[in-house]
Amino acid sequence: MLTVFNVGQGDCFLLSPNSGCTFDDSPLLIDTGPSYKIPAQIPNELFVLLTHSHKDHIGGLPAILKKKKVKSLFIPYYLPEITRINYYLAKHTRISIANPNWASINKLNPTLVGEGDSLCPEHTTVLNPPKNPYQCFSNLFQDDSPAAILRALHILRDYGIDLPQDEIINYESPINTSEQTLEYRSIARIFVHLFFIKMSTYLQGVPRESINYYLERQIELTSNQSSVAFIYNHPQNNRWLFTGDIDETVFARLISSKVDISAKYLKVPHHGSRMNLSLQVLKSINPEVAIISHNNGRHGRSKDTHPHTEVIDMLDQEVECAPSGRQLEN
Numbered sequence: 001m002l003t004v005f006n007v008g009q010g011d012c013f014l015l016s017p018n019s020g021c022t023f024d025d026s027p028l029l030i031d032t033g034p035s036y037k038i039p040a041q042i043p044n045e046l047f048v049l050l051t052h053s054h055k056d057h058i059g060g061l062p063a064i065l066k067k068k069k070v071k072s073l074f075i076p077y078y079l080p081e082i083t084r085i086n087y088y089l090a091k092h093t094r095i096s097i098a099n100p101n102w103a104s105i106n107k108l109n110p111t112l113v114g115e116g117d118s119l120c121p122e123h124t125t126v127l128n129p130p131k132n133p134y135q136c137f138s139n140l141f142q143d144d145s146p147a148a149i150l151r152a153l154h155i156l157r158d159y160g161i162d163l164p165q166d167e168i169i170n171y172e173s174p175i176n177t178s179e180q181t182l183e184y185r186s187i188a189r190i191f192v193h194l195f196f197i198k199m200s201t202y203l204q205g206v207p208r209e210s211i212n213y214y215l216e217r218q219i220e221l222t223s224n225q226s227s228v229a230f231i232y233n234h235p236q237n238n239r240w241l242f243t244g245d246i247d248e249t250v251f252a253r254l255i256s257s258k259v260d261i262s263a264k265y266l267k268v269p270h271h272g273s274r275m276n277l278s279l280q281v282l283k284s285i286n287p288e289v290a291i292i293s294h295n296n297g298r299h300g301r302s303k304d305t306h307p308h309t310e311v312i313d314m315l316d317q318e319v320e321c322a323p324s325g326r327q328l329e330n
């Protein structure tokens with residue numbers, strides 16, 4: 001069974017699959033909604049997956065950590081997102097943001113999940129975010145040798161950005177996940193090296209006064225694009241596709257690498273925003289039921305409400321729609 005909670009603008013789902021799965025007894029909560037006021041039906045013992053760091057998905061986390069027993073916390077295998085989630089936790093546990101205390105997230109012993117991983121031994125396939133750091137950056141450069149890193153740090157210093165050279169070269173991830181530590185540590189180091197190399201490449205020729213504008217744009221994947229997306233493959237052959245807030249670029253990567261994204265049930269990405277789903281993608285998924293969580297509001301600079309009429313029209317043509325707040329049995 002999947003319970004879709006009406007949390008207004010935000011996502012909060014409870015998967016209790018009854019399929020001979022780890023999540024039968026302790027269900028999987030997929031995102032926590034936007035606020036400290038969490039749905040009353042959330043059980044006392046559960047697994048929690050945070051698809052990404054936006055508040056409409058992780059806002060209820062401090063309440064859940066305080067009131068419930070979390071058996072395991074799954075978070076995206078993507079360094080900027082881990083940092084943002086840690087900042088959010090730190091903010092709510094009164095730890096200074098200027099000096100983030102990684103103990104807050106390490107204490108939770110989170111499991112980092114990315115493409116190819118599984119959330120339970122048999123039924124889930126994680127499709128996003130990509131784990132390979134080279135996939136997180138575009139091909140602006142080919143070389144990430146130590147010499148290239150030093151060159152990058154020199155360029156940045158010329159721009160007035162003075163970085164601790166040794167700390168970056170020998171970057172040690174402050175996150176300590178038990179089994180994954182070794183693999184993740186080397187990947188986090190490559191990620192940090194690529195990050196600064198890309199930053200220096202990107203800044204070349206940029207006027208000094210516009211540095212901030214350019215820096216903000218040089219992280220390759222946005223939070224939405226690094227959302228954990230996964231298929232839950234129920235033994236009665238029902239494929240469920242959970243998408244967080246992923247957008248068309250993520251679907252394009254999955255489709256071009258021939259990943260099977262077909263599913264009977266689709267959690268519509270990003271609350272039905274029009275930038276996140278196209279007819280071609282919908283045809284590849286070919287769902288029978290679509291689920292959108294939303295509160296029909298306008299968000300950010302967007303002029304349109306979530307869900308967007310174009311998305312609703314598209315779903316009306318292609319699938320049968322299930323309004324939020326209804327429980328779906330499988």
Ligand SMILES: [Zn+2]
Pocket residue numbers: 052054223224245
């Ligand atoms: Zn988001």
Ligand SMILES: [Zn+2]
Pocket residue numbers: 010011054056057245270271
């Ligand atoms: Zn969202």
